[in-house]
Structures are given as C-alpha cells and as structure tokens.
Amino acid sequence: MTGHLRLQGVVVPGGQQGVRLRADLDLGPLLGAISGPSGAGKTTLLLAAAGLVRPGAGRIELGSRALFDASRRLWVPPHQRQIALMFQAPTLFPHLNAWQNVAYGLAHEPRHRREELARSWLQRTRVGHVADRGATTLSGGEAQRVALARALAVNPRALLLDEPFSALDRALRRELGHMLRELVIELRIPALLVTHHEDDAEALAQVQFRMQAGAVTAP
Numbered sequence: 001m002t003g004h005l006r007l008q009g010v011v012v013p014g015g016q017q018g019v020r021l022r023a024d025l026d027l028g029p030l031l032g033a034i035s036g037p038s039g040a041g042k043t044t045l046l047l048a049a050a051g052l053v054r055p056g057a058g059r060i061e062l063g064s065r066a067l068f069d070a071s072r073r074l075w076v077p078p079h080q081r082q083i084a085l086m087f088q089a090p091t092l093f094p095h096l097n098a099w100q101n102v103a104y105g106l107a108h109e110p111r112h113r114r115e116e117l118a119r120s121w122l123q124r125t126r127v128g129h130v131a132d133r134g135a136t137t138l139s140g141g142e143a144q145r146v147a148l149a150r151a152l153a154v155n156p157r158a159l160l161l162d163e164p165f166s167a168l169d170r171a172l173r174r175e176l177g178h179m180l181r182e183l184v185i186e187l188r189i190p191a192l193l194v195t196h197h198e199d200d201a202e203a204l205a206q207v208q209f210r211m212q213a214g215a216v217t218a219p
Contacts, residue, residue: 003063010058033205051078090147
C-alpha cells in the first residue's frame with residue numbers, strides 16, 4: 001500500500017490554540033516527524049489531515065484521492081479517509097482485554113477472523129503475550145503498543161501520531177519509535193509523528209519538518 005499525503009496551501013484560521021495554520025507538506029510512504037514548540041499548530045495539522053478540523057482553504061490529498069479541496073467544496077468525512085490517528089493517551093477500552101481492543105475496528109471481518117487478526121497484530125507490535133490481559137493491567141509501553149496494533153489492524157492508508165510516546169522514558173520512546181519505523185517501511189504508508197523531542201525526530205524519522213507559529217518548514 002503506497003501513496004503520498006499532501007497538504008497544499010492548507011489554511012486553518014485559529015486552530016486549537018488560536019494559531020493560524022498555513023501548511024504545505026508532502027510526505028511519501030515513510031516515517032516523517034514534525035517538531036516545534038507547544039502551540040505551534042502541530043496537532044491542528046494532524047486533525048486537519050484526519051478530517052477532524054475543516055480548513056478554510058487549500059487541498060489535502062492521500063495518494064491520488066482528494067480528501068479536501070476548498071475550490072471544489074469537497075470534504076471527505078473522517079471515517080471515509082482511511083487515516084489512523086494515535087494520541088498520547090492510548091484510549092483503550094478498559095472493559096476489554098488487549099486482543100478485543102485491537103479487534104474493535106475489525107467488525108467488517110468474519111467473527112472467526114477478528115481474534116486471529118488481532119493476535120497477529122499484537123505479535124507484530126511485540127506484545128503478543130498480553131493478548132488476554134485486561135487493558136487496565138498494561139504498562140504504559142504495553143498499552144501504546146496495543147493502541148498501535150489497533151491503529152494498524154484496520155489497514156489505514158496513512159498513520160498520524162500526536163506524541164504517542166511522550167509520556168514514556170527516553171529508552172522506551174526510542175524502542176517503540178524504531179519498531180514504528182520498521183512497520184511503516186514494511187507497510188509502505190505515510191506516517192507523521194508529532195514530537196517535542198527533537199533528538200527523537202533526528203534519530204527515528206526518515207524526513208523531518210518543523211513547525212513555528214502555524215507554518216511548516218523543512219529543518
């Protein structure tokens with residue numbers, strides 16, 4: 001699965017923290033990182049790409065498909081974009097175990113396949129051993145691996161990550177970051193990681209961007 005995530009002349013007037021977003025970004029099927037100070041507009045950029053914030057101008061494309069085009073009044077709703085979004089909090093369902101959390105988005109699959117696929121993805125994110133454990137018993141690192149498995153199990157065409165590892169210590173951030181990069185390379189999808197840790201961005205990302213006062217620039 002290949003493609004580019006493109007934001008062309010995207011403008012969001014007054015994003016989450018009142019910052020006007022002005023974004024031009026082209027990310028191929030690899031892991032990119034975007035860093036910058038708090039309030040720079042990084043989260044707003046992800047939300048615009050995912051369809052959770054509607055820009056006032058510009059165009060957003062994923063592969064050959066337009067997701068937003070202000071000139072044509074085109075706007076594809078979030079659930080039709082095939083974009084997975086991860087946040088700092090893993091947001092697992094506390095009443096479900098690990099494999100049931102991963103299987104939650106697989107309702108389109110036959111019942112007998114859901115558990116099989118969920119367990120397979122837990123193995124790929126290196127937490128197969130927690131498959132039957134309740135979500136509330138997982139460590140922070142385990143919970144984020146389960147959340148990553150859940151995001152990838154639905155076969156997204158792009159993956160957006162808003163500081164999913166920032167609450168973890170540096171060694172664990174790096175470990176999960178390297179695993180993420182390996183999976184992105186294997187799946188050949190564009191993935192954009194927002195981080196406050198510029199050293200992590202340099203160590204993990206295949207391409208880097210920086211955001212300052214709502215504007216995206218190359219480093």
